[in-house]
Amino acid sequence: MKEFNTRFQSYVTLIGRLLLGGVLLVAGGIKVAKPTDSANAVAAYKLLPTNVAHLFGYALPWLEVAIALLLIIGIMVRPAAIAGGVIMLIFIGAIGSAWARGLLLDCGCFGGGGEIDPSLASQVHRTYFIEIMRDLGLALTALYLYFFPYGKLSFEKAAVEE
Amino acid sequence: MAKQQVKSGDNTTRWIVIAMVLLVVVTGVVFSLMSQSNKENASLAALDGTKLQSAIVSTIDTANGSAITLNAGLPKTIDIWEDPQCPVCKNFEDANGGYIDSLIRDKKATVRFHVLSFLGDESVRAANASFCAADEGQYLDFHHALYAVQSSLENSGFWTNDKLVSIGKKIGINSTKFANCVTKGSKIDLVKTNYDSMPKFGVKGTPTVFINGKLWERKSPDFNLAEFKAAVEAA
Numbered sequence A: 001m002k003e004f005n006t007r008f009q010s011y012v013t014l015i016g017r018l019l020l021g022g023v024l025l026v027a028g029g030i031k032v033a034k035p036t037d038s039a040n041a042v043a044a045y046k047l048l049p050t051n052v053a054h055l056f057g058y059a060l061p062w063l064e065v066a067i068a069l070l071l072i073i074g075i076m077v078r079p080a081a082i083a084g085g086v087i088m089l090i091f092i093g094a095i096g097s098a099w100a101r102g103l104l105l106d107c108g109c110f111g112g113g114g115e116i117d118p119s120l121a122s123q124v125h126r127t128y129f130i131e132i133m134r135d136l137g138l139a140l141t142a143l144y145l146y147f148f149p150y151g152k153l154s155f156e157k158a159a160v161e162e
Numbered sequence B: 001m002a003k004q005q006v007k008s009g010d011n012t013t014r015w016i017v018i019a020m021v022l023l024v025v026v027t028g029v030v031f032s033l034m035s036q037s038n039k040e041n042a043s044l045a046a047l048d049g050t051k052l053q054s055a056i057v058s059t060i061d062t063a064n065g066s067a068i069t070l071n072a073g074l075p076k077t078i079d080i081w082e083d084p085q086c087p088v089c090k091n092f093e094d095a096n097g098g099y100i101d102s103l104i105r106d107k108k109a110t111v112r113f114h115v116l117s118f119l120g121d122e123s124v125r126a127a128n129a130s131f132c133a134a135d136e137g138q139y140l141d142f143h144h145a146l147y148a149v150q151s152s153l154e155n156s157g158f159w160t161n162d163k164l165v166s167i168g169k170k171i172g173i174n175s176t177k178f179a180n181c182v183t184k185g186s187k188i189d190l191v192k193t194n195y196d197s198m199p200k201f202g203v204k205g206t207p208t209v210f211i212n213g214k215l216w217e218r219k220s221p222d223f224n225l226a227e228f229k230a231a232v233e234a235a
Helices: A002-033 A035-044 A050-073 A077-100 A118-147 B011-047 B087-105 B121-135 B139-148 B161-171 B176-184 B188-196 B225-234
Strands: B058-061 B067-070 B077-082 B110-115 B208-211
Touching: A002 A035, A002 A050, A002 A077, A002 A118, A035 A050, A035 B011, A050 A077, A050 B011, A077 A118, B011 B139, B011 B161, B067 B121, B067 B139, B077 B087, B087 B110, B087 B139, B087 B225, B110 B121, B110 B188, B121 B139, B121 B161, B121 B176, B121 B188, B139 B161, B161 B176
Parallel strands: B077 B110
Antiparallel strands: B058 B067, B067 B110, B077 B208
């Protein structure tokens, strides 16, 4: 495993950056175009006071795009990975909490969002599970990038090649 | 795991990048906030030149969830359950509002408006104001005005009581009785009774429409007048 990592780390880092950066770029890019949907979606989680939720909903898409660009270009990958990992953990917590409180929501992850008809309950619960697994995978990707931020096709290079 | 070493001496660059990211995010938020409130205030202009229609006396049908009832006692009944902030209710209103108006004004059907308020404080205020407008005989006018200026952002701070009074003024409801009723929240009990009656009638979301007590299920992806009209006429 260790040997594998030594040989292929620079490629794994590149794939990780494109994966996490790509998902954030798409998710953020869709929401940037429709900021009110994003604000409504955050408010629907009922975790923050409504006006704070709206501000968070307005900021989130831009934050996602900014982190995505840093990751993809390869600038400040470590801080960007920390930020990306933290927002993934926030998403996992928010979706988990909505599930635990019995809220039926469209997560609004890629635009849209809001409450869902109670007749679709079982479908929504399966979607929550898939979303949490996806975000967990992305959080682990961020963790890897925290340890190994430098790789192929990166603007910044490691100080010491390992 | 051994962490990769960070290149030394890039602290200035780091702060510049962090500042740039923050700038992007803050600019985005400010831009979104401004365009939202501009849009909301601009929407009020849509009410300019609105003429108040002739007053229609409405009643509160306590046997049916305390809905605002127009033309009580006709054989054909339509129950409309909606929240003033619900965007899909606006779609329903845009497609069928004019037709429902004509049913009421031509005394073709009893129409009961169940004004709900589950989308938050601004729905509660708007519902309260709707009952106030009903007391003036101007429920329909106020109902149309609310949907005409509905914000795409729920509970954005747009529908304060003062704003609701000025929406009333813009369409010609000028009485101080209306203004007091709105600002004092005089109809809150009715708002609550309406909301509490949802489970009794099996209403889980909005808009929900019953024609002669039977749930109307739309077939087309969007609301369209021809489909709704056919359903009402067939009943």
